Amino acid sequence: MAGSFSAHVRRVTVALFVLQLALLPMMAIASDADPEQDFCVADPNNPTIVNGLVCKNPALVNGTDFKSTVLATPGNTNNSLGSMVTAAAAGKFPGINTLGISMARLDFAKGGLVPPHTHPRATEIIFVVEGSLFVGFVSTDGTLFATTLQKGDVFVFPRGLLHFELNVCDGTATAIAALNSQNPGTQIQAVALFNSGIGEVVLEKAFGLGEKAVQKIEYAVEAANKKP
Known part of the structure; x- marks a missing residue:
């Protein structure tokens, strides 16, 4: 019984190794x-x-x-x-x-x-x-x-x-x-954070800022990224 179990473990190990090799090209795609x-x-x-x-x-x-x-x-x-x-x-x-x-x-x-x-x-x-x-x-x-x-x-x-x-x-x-x-x-970080509608309460907690400070940044980011 022990020999049969060991053989089964070896087969499973080999199968997993072969599967890993098969997946390497997929993981290498960058x-x-x-x-x-x-x-x-x-x-x-x-x-x-x-x-x-x-x-x-x-x-x-x-x-x-x-x-x-x-x-x-x-x-x-x-x-x-x-x-x-x-x-x-x-x-x-x-x-x-x-x-x-x-x-x-x-x-x-x-x-x-x-x-x-x-x-x-x-x-x-x-x-x-x-x-x-x-x-x-x-x-x-x-x-x-x-x-x-x-x-x-x-x-x-x-x-x-x-x-x-x-x-x-x-x-x-x-x-x-x-x-x-x-x-x-392309994701501009200031726009993604302060001009996407995330919510001021999230930004206040994330950056330790008050409501007025967040609003000021939002207005500044919106103005800076307007198309000419």
């Missing part, structure tokens, strides 16, 4: 799912809702579908933050649909700031085209990793971590970002 065809140019006119964007008929696809000029024009930095992020994600660049990548252009006026935010579905790497930026991210243990970037420098923000970019040069600045998701998502 961005968008792999494409299942050469390309899937997005069809923005298709109202069907899927996890991604519906493919355009391949017979109607041509070379221009894989080109975008969305990053060619500087963003309008005439706003309270003095910055503008122009995204080349699948919604505006149909050719990258299912390819697991996107880009963005970051334009800064003097002193301009891209406020603390996260990309829940992507790691981001930025390249400074012009100017100087003070950038950083905060790890899950609360440690700040920050540095100043000059023209030509590259910096990476790990997936999902809070990060920011601040122009610290005497003039304007520009950076280009690449992200490993066709739709990385």
Whole structure:
């Protein structure tokens, strides 16, 4: 009986080990799912809702579908933050649909700031085209990793971590970002907390603030994030 039980335990152990090995590729996926065809140019006119964007008929696809000029024009930095992020994600660049990548252009006026935010579905790497930026991210243990970037420098923000970019040069600045998701998502922390309707009682308790202080922050966040 003991020998039979031991053999059963060994079989179960081996089965669990094999199952774990089978799941490793799934656990290793850190961005968008792999494409299942050469390309899937997005069809923005298709109202069907899927996890991604519906493919355009391949017979109607041509070379221009894989080109975008969305990053060619500087963003309008005439706003309270003095910055503008122009995204080349699948919604505006149909050719990258299912390819697991996107880009963005970051334009800064003097002193301009891209406020603390996260990309829940992507790691981001930025390249400074012009100017100087003070950038950083905060790890899950609360440690700040920050540095100043000059023209030509590259910096990476790990997936999902809070990060920011601040122009610290005497003039304007520009950076280009690449992200490993066709739709990385962006959540600005101040907006998510103070301009989403969470409820003042929650914010008062969370930050140890009085009602008037929370309301003042809410008004300030709303004004700072209004579209130009």
